[in-house]
Amino acid sequence: METRLWLVERTYDDKGLISLVYATTDGDAVRRIERAPIAVERSGGVTAAVDADPETLEPVDDDDLQERYAAEAARMVERHGPEETV
Template identity: 50%
Template sequence: MNTTKVTPDPTADAVRMWLVERTYSDDEQNMVILTYATPDGERYFRKERALTSFSDVRDTTAAVDAAPSNVGTVDDPDDRERYAAEATRMARAHDPDDVI
């Protein structure tokens, strides 16, 4: 009898999100906020990145796969429309792993 335990893949339910906005934090120096959204603009994922030095190179990709527990809902209709337009444009113009 095989008793091997199968561990579920944590990325199996991941949500594909496309880069829609890159802003610099007003509250903290050297902080970049990357906002990714679904092509329908209804869900978003934010990633904050501290820019510690010029040699600190971390690529920003056109898309990320976010865990559903880290995804929020876009409530503002104007933001939803803007995110949808930009996510759709990015998805058409880039492969998910393209560095932006």
């Protein structure tokens, strides 16, 4: 069974790669994805949520980061549908 994750962070590095962090609604686990801008464009953009196998998730050990991710995930749930491009 897959777990729904919500976009909580998007950053750009000096090489132009887009780093996306999707988290569970409690902020306890994340999936990090790096994509080239052209790949994001070709795929139709970045969605508000993704589904992932729980075994592929990384734990979030920092309490402050967990809180921040949980708050951002809750905001995304309230404002966007899972398939919506953000």
